[in-house]
Amino acid sequence: MHHCMHCENTPCANNCPANAIERRKGGQVVIHQDLCVGCRTCQEACPFDVPVYDQTTNASYKCIMCYDRVESGLRPACVSSCIGDALISGPRAEVVAEARKRAKRYSEQFGKEYIVYGADKINDYVGRTGWMTIVAAEEMEKYGLPKNPVVSSMALRQTCKTIGVGASAAVALGAGAHFLYWLANRKEVLAAREKEGGHE
Numbered sequence: 001m002h003h004c005m006h007c008e009n010t011p012c013a014n015n016c017p018a019n020a021i022e023r024r025k026g027g028q029v030v031i032h033q034d035l036c037v038g039c040r041t042c043q044e045a046c047p048f049d050v051p052v053y054d055q056t057t058n059a060s061y062k063c064i065m066c067y068d069r070v071e072s073g074l075r076p077a078c079v080s081s082c083i084g085d086a087l088i089s090g091p092r093a094e095v096v097a098e099a100r101k102r103a104k105r106y107s108e109q110f111g112k113e114y115i116v117y118g119a120d121k122i123n124d125y126v127g128r129t130g131w132m133t134i135v136a137a138e139e140m141e142k143y144g145l146p147k148n149p150v151v152s153s154m155a156l157r158q159t160c161k162t163i164g165v166g167a168s169a170a171v172a173l174g175a176g177a178h179f180l181y182w183l184a185n186r187k188e189v190l191a192a193r194e195k196e197g198g199h200e
């Protein structure tokens with residue numbers, strides 16, 4: 001299971017026959033467990049292999065970017081508890097600016113190009129992402145971050161046929177916000193931190 005990228009264009013929601021997936025105003029993509037009918041179409045539609053089906057509840061689940069905490073003015077739980085400052089959250093522009101700053105620094109320090117995956121539109125299928133990742137450009141695929149994340153339309157058609165319903169859209173558009181998950185090589189960054197004698 002990979003981490004939900006909170007895709008701007010929400011392919012999972014666009015294909016959920018039960019309208020159980022919502023994109024909140026802050027950009028968080030949420031599966032509403034009470035509406036989910038467990039058909040698993042979202043698994044087929046997700047190019048990052050994210051939603052997980054739970055047999056005991058007959059529903060799919062994934063990271064909800066702690067939307068309830070965020071909407072109450074708190075940070076996501078994982079960000080609050082991360083002592084290494086590896087995760088940051090906040091308004092999109094601020095997060096992107098900080099991520100680009102770090103990517104530039106890593107590029108200089110490690111002599112290879114680091115990018116912020118998801119800061120810019122990746123493709124039409126997913127758009128930009130709410131969960132962004134700093135990663136060495138040459139290592140994207142290794143971390144499950146494809147240059148062109150798509151799924152075969154055949155797989156989707158097959159799933160829809162199996163459950164006997166068509167795809168429907170359930171996208172709540174809103175201002176994109178939030179998040180950075182930093183995934184660069186931990187060893188390299190610890191070395192850089194030691195060298196600087198300070199904070200990442």
Ligand code: SF4
Nearest residue numbers: 004005006007012046
């Ligand atoms: S990563 Fe997958 S589950 Fe998450 S928003 Fe994108 S398509 Fe949906």
Ligand code: SF4
Nearest residue numbers: 016036037039040042
């Ligand atoms: S399992 Fe089916 S009903 Fe549940 S969120 Fe995924 S696509 Fe929607």
Ligand code: SF4
Nearest residue numbers: 063064065066076078
């Ligand atoms: S704690 Fe982090 S990973 Fe878990 S739901 Fe909240 S944002 Fe997602």
